[in-house]
Structures are given as structure tokens and as C-alpha cells.
Amino acid sequence: MRGTSLGITAAMTRVGMAALRATAPGGRERWERTNYAGRTVELYAGPASALAVALGAGRVRPAAGMAVAVAGLCGAYDDLAGDHRRGFRAHLAALRQGEVTSGIVKLFGISVAALVAGALMKERLVDKALAGVVIAGAAHFVNLVDVRPGRAAL
Numbered sequence: 446m447r448g449t450s451l452g453i454t455a456a457m458t459r460v461g462m463a464a465l466r467a468t469a470p471g472g473r474e475r476w477e478r479t480n481y482a483g484r485t486v487e488l489y490a491g492p493a494s495a496l497a498v499a500l501g502a503g504r505v506r507p508a509a510g511m512a513v514a515v516a517g518l519c520g521a522y523d524d525l526a527g528d529h530r531r532g533f534r535a536h537l538a539a540l541r542q543g544e545v546t547s548g549i550v551k552l553f554g555i556s557v558a559a560l561v562a563g564a565l566m567k568e569r570l571v572d573k574a575l576a577g578v579v580i581a582g583a584a585h586f587v588n589l590v591d592v593r594p595g596r597a598a599l
Contacts, residue, residue, distance in 0.1 A: 454494075454501045461493030475525055492521045508565035509580075515558035516584050519551040551588070556581045 495517020503510020527547040536548035563577030
């Protein structure tokens, strides 16, 4: 059963990537970056895999599917509309000055979605909070590892 779900999710990701690559909404330059090694990295995999996982997870745990979908949307927004700021401190400094950056949208959007998902998936208050923290922590860990385009995929 799990192997089948994984295979379907992988196939849906490939289809989504192919569709995004073929249409490149907003133009190719919007969807491509040069990574730390000087190679061109495409940004199609993030939204495509987030959608595929959200659909797959949503069949089993709708709250998990919602959290993945929100994380994918926030990540895509940050990738496509992101500004020059890098790092947690830079985004928090901008927020202290009254500016909402794409990184802050991603930070708070993922955190809120994770806490809501945890609240929907568990019964006891402490379990709800812990589940939300674990979900948000996992998403933010991947974000921290992916400081340079394409690094999280390695």
C-alpha cells in the first residue's frame, strides 16, 4: 500500500514538474536560479512535489494534506516573489521595521498551518501542540538546509 502511494506521488510530481516546465508561468527566468556551484537549478520541483504530497496525504490525513499544501504555497511564493534578504535575522529585522517579507510570510504561514494540522490530528491539548511543533520543525529544518537553491535535494 505504501509503495503504491509513494509511486503515485512520485508520478504526480513528475507530471506536475513537466507541466510547470512546459508553461513556466511568468517566464523561465522566474523559475530558474544559479546555485552555489554555478549550476542552473529549476524551481519546478517544490510546487509540484508539494501538490502531489498534499493530494496523497490528504487522502489519509486531510489535516496533513492541508499543511503540506500551505507549506508548498508559502515556499513557492518565497521562491518566486522573494527579495534579496537572506536568513532568519534579516527577515525578522525587516518585520521589526514594519516590512512583511516573503520569508516572514513563509515562516508564519507554515507555522500556523502546522499548528492547525496538529490541532486537527490529535485529541489532547499537549499532543496538539507537540504535533504542530514537530510538523513546523520538520518543514523549517528543510528550509534551513535549503539556504542555497537546490541544496535540500542533495
